[in-house]
Amino acid sequence: MKKDIFIDNNIASRFKNPADPEYIKLRDWLVLFREIKEGEEDTNAHLVVSQKLLGEYNRSNYNNKEGQNITAIISRLQKQGRLIFVKNQEIKDFKEEHFTKKIERKLSCNQEDREHIPVVLLSHRKYALSIDDAFVNDLLTFPKFQALACKRPEEMPYDK
Numbered sequence: 505m506k507k508d509i510f511i512d513n514n515i516a517s518r519f520k521n522p523a524d525p526e527y528i529k530l531r532d533w534l535v536l537f538r539e540i541k542e543g544e545e546d547t548n549a550h551l552v553v554s555q556k557l558l559g560e561y562n563r564s565n566y567n568n569k570e571g572q573n574i575t576a577i578i579s580r581l582q583k584q585g586r587l588i589f590v591k592n593q594e595i596k597d598f599k600e601e602h603f604t605k606k607i608e609r610k611l612s613c614n615q616e617d618r619e620h621i622p623v624v625l626l627s628h629r630k631y632a633l634s635i636d637d638a639f640v641n642d643l644l645t646f647p648k649f650q651a652l653a654c655k656r657p658e659e660m661p662y663d664k
Contacts, residue, residue, distance in 0.1 A: 508550040508588050509662050510624045512634035513560040516574035520565070530633075530657040534577055537584050549663075551581050552588045552627040554595060556619050590623045598622035607647060613638040625649045631662055 511530075518524070519531045534549045553561075558578070565573045581587045599622060611618060617639045624632045624643055630651040634640055643653035654660040 506546060506550045506588070506628045507548065507663070508552050508628045508631065509660075510552045510557075510620070510627060510632040511574075512620070512632065512636065512639065513557065513564055513574075514635045515633045515657075516561055517564050519577065520573050526657045530662065531572060531577070533663050535572075535580060537580075537586070548584070548586055549581075550586045550588050550628075551578065552590065552623060553578070554590045554619070554623045555592055556616075557623065588627065590626050594626060595619060595622045598626060602646075602648070610645075611642050613642045617642075621646065624651055624653070631660060633657060633660065633662075 515527075518527045534551065537548055540546050540548070561574045561578065565575045578587060599618075602622075602625075603618075608618075611621075613621075613636065617636060620632075620639065621642060624630055625646060630643075630649065632640070632643055632651060632653040633655070634653065635655050637655075640653040640655060643651040652660060
């Protein structure tokens with residue numbers, strides 16, 4: 505199973521100038537790359553994204569030219585084949601199947617974040633980092649899925 509993770513823009517924006525050692529550790533885990541030999545398990549980090557999330561990343565890093573911002577990291581991951589892209593049609597299909605009226609009434613996150621729920625739940629490990637309480641709660645309580653959503657990197661075994 506790929507070591508994939510969804511990182512909300514409110515977490516990724518902290519990669520620019522991280523003073524917090526836990527964000528530095530997370531960022532370093534993302535950028536570390538080891539060539540995989542034939543028959544070996546892929547232990548590299550993979551980032552789960554969608555077109556909408558990439559747009560959020562780009563808007564919040566528009567004028568940032570530092571090499572450690574999320575857009576620079578995404579460029580590196582893409583070249584190394586470590587970007588998992590969930591297509592708009594996959595998101596739409598997921599919502600049609602799983603977002604019943606009853607479930608939608610129970611969701612507490614905003615409309616924009618509801619587009620990210622399928623991205624997380626369609627990923628391999630269903631791991632998400634976000635500081636948004638409502639989004640984290642909706643992921644943890646979404647019926648028929650077992651996601652792990654945390655507000656801080658050290659609360660999640662992302663590197664295991």
